[in-house]
Amino acid sequence: MGVLSAVADAVVVLFSLTIAMAAPLIGAQSVLPPHLYPAPLRDFKRWYAAEFDDYLMAQPPAFLLGIFWLEIAFLWPLSVATIYGVLARRRWGATTSLMAGVSTLTSMSAILGEMLGSGRATPRLLQLYAPYLVFAVIAILRGLCSCSAPPSPASSARKKRV
Template identity: 50%
Template sequence: MAIVAPIVGGQTVLPERIFPEFLTDLKSNYISDFGDYLLIEKPYFVVGLFWHELLFLWPISIANVYAILTGKSWFGTTCLLYGASLVTSMAAILGEMIGSGKASDRLLMLYVPFMVIGIVAV
């Protein structure tokens, strides 16, 4: 998560010209391989969730890595914040994917583990 957020989420909400070509190619290949229609259509709720991911979840995931490496006592609290936020975001995304019927099984299998990570973090 600490790596995916700035690479994929950042390209979705920030101008692509600020990213190196190999990263924009990586995102384009991902979209074509998995058919991620949310990254193509960019509905407003997904853009909002990516901003939330960049401004809240990404810093918390970096703080969690630091807490794991240094044995900080506040790790449980930040894990709870991260997990609850991730589960909420994934509920919206998976609800859209399943409800709309646009997502392939392959795309769903890519997103479901993020829900599991959120549940485990809580």
């Protein structure tokens, strides 16, 4: 069980790190003024959209703009907290992992539904997005099945006051 937990922690930290970096640097370019970003970062986003034929990133529909705002306001800080919580072995790390997983699963359901429903997604693009669906499930399971050691009797015992 310890190895499985360590693998889940590594997956959650890795994908939370990608979200923590991509949300403000890439996704937010679609909703924030372009002058806030340096030219190389804007060029990187254009290159990515062309290279992976990511039609959603090239011309995001209205629902995706809403998801980008959600990522900036909610998922980005939550991902940063999850990284810290998991690495520092904080008890609340399971809660932030669960929240990040549910948020990511919800967003990915809408995005993959659009991709599969439109028929415009290439297999390469689906391979790029699918791991985030797997991450979301692992993050949810990590949050729900967080097996932490019970508190020691010395730390949980209350002192009687006379």
